[in-house]
Amino acid sequence: MLFRSHIASATPAKSLKKVSPSIGVSKVSSGRSLVLNRRNWNGEVSNRSHISLKATKVEVSAPTQASPEEVVEAEYEGIISDPPANDGLLVRVRNMVKHFHTAKGLFKAVDGVDVDIAPGSIVALLGPSGSGKTTLLRLIAGLENPTDGQIFFNDEDATHLSVQERQIGFVFQSYALFAHRTVHENVRFGLEVRNLLPDQAARDKRVRDLLELIQLQGLSDRYPRQLSGGQRQRVALARALASSPRLLLLDEPFGALDAVVRKQLRAGLKEIVRSVGVTTIIVTHDQEEAFDLADHVVIFNRGIVEQQGSPAEIIRAPRTPFIMKFVGETNVLPSTSLLIRRVKFQTPKSHVMFRPHDLVLLKSKPSEGTESYVSVKVADRTPLGWVIKYTLKFDDDEVVEFHATSDQDERSYNLAVGSRVWVTLRPRALMGFNPEDIDSSPVVNNSKKQTEEESNGSGAKTNDKDSNRQGSSRGKVDREGGSKNSSFSSSAHSSDRKDGGDGKKK
Known part of the structure; x- marks a missing residue:
């Protein structure tokens, strides 16, 4: 401190x-x-x-x-x-649209996005490559001009402010440190460029304070080549904080580091950001990183927000098939498979998915009156540290995985390869989907007419149902009660799953 x-x-x-x-x-x-x-x-x-x-x-x-x-x-x-709780910057993104003209047609990088970022919070923009998360970060930073929409910093319309006027700090994946400058000089650079603080002595003192904050005060005379990847990342963070930014933006800040170092640095980054109190947005494709760092996670796919909320909310109640498939592990079966028919889950969709831990497994044949159980063969057993992964094969040749912790396995399972066990599922754990519901390929419209409309500005508005898809109309789950709002209650989620999507109670 x-x-x-x-x-x-x-x-x-x-x-x-x-x-x-x-x-x-x-x-x-x-x-x-x-x-x-x-x-x-x-x-x-x-x-x-x-x-x-x-x-x-x-x-x-x-x-x-x-x-x-x-x-x-x-x-x-x-x-x-x-700092006081209200010192951070409130960021509001409204109906944000960014389209690019490419050789293949109109690429919808961001297509009608609404996001609120609370003051002093850490928000993660998560999604596969090409989903729009980095484009939104660049729009907030002022590095891209929007096709349509607005950005507000507190109550100020910041949509057309210059990069300098936005007072933003950046940390990039490559760190962008000057190889010919020492650690001290790299951190001081932001103060010199913006002509902050009255004299050199004050700037040097600010740099020393920052180096103490990131615990590199003894390395001020070293050059970037003499530092580890984690140390260079911390220097880049200190340089971003040197100008006292209103907003801190981090684009894949741990992407170039190995898994062990990433995990160590996440805790340090969270502590530093909390201590400074700056509103922070981090772009990542790493789910563990997003859920570990962020107070609020926004998941993108194909230019839209599929779901946003706390990590616990997203894990507990995925709103769409894409979210369920993207976040965590899933088993996928045809909707006509033996297990799905046996548990009497009805859906017009072609496939069904569920979590490996949602399988209910018995080592001995269940008593009469438990018709939903299906006999399966243990095809493989793979220890993965503290998790044991079993591969189970049904008589219709479909294959699923069952996961148990090492303690659970030792206490209750310890299944032998080649043995037979009995499994079932609760219908509420199932979600029906079609392949297009989980598609993450970029949206490119090669219609000449729409391209011309976009060029003239008439196609930039996203108030129609097709383009303003915060709940993902193409990704609607097969259930009647699916909400189109960004919030989603677990109770609604549970009741929607029970009817299998066709309104028939099980």
């Missing part, structure tokens, strides 16, 4: 850490009221707090009126590591 202060001996600096590490104070004494000014890195006062000093203890109180002789002005002298 960074904190710079010059407190009189009667009030140790450490006693202020629990109040606000973003504040530096000078020449204060016990029993006096203190007005604290937090200044941003452009030198402007961004927040004012009142505290009272009692011997060696500092307590925060609501702003009060104090006589001039009781008030001491104090200036901010450090990195904000415990």
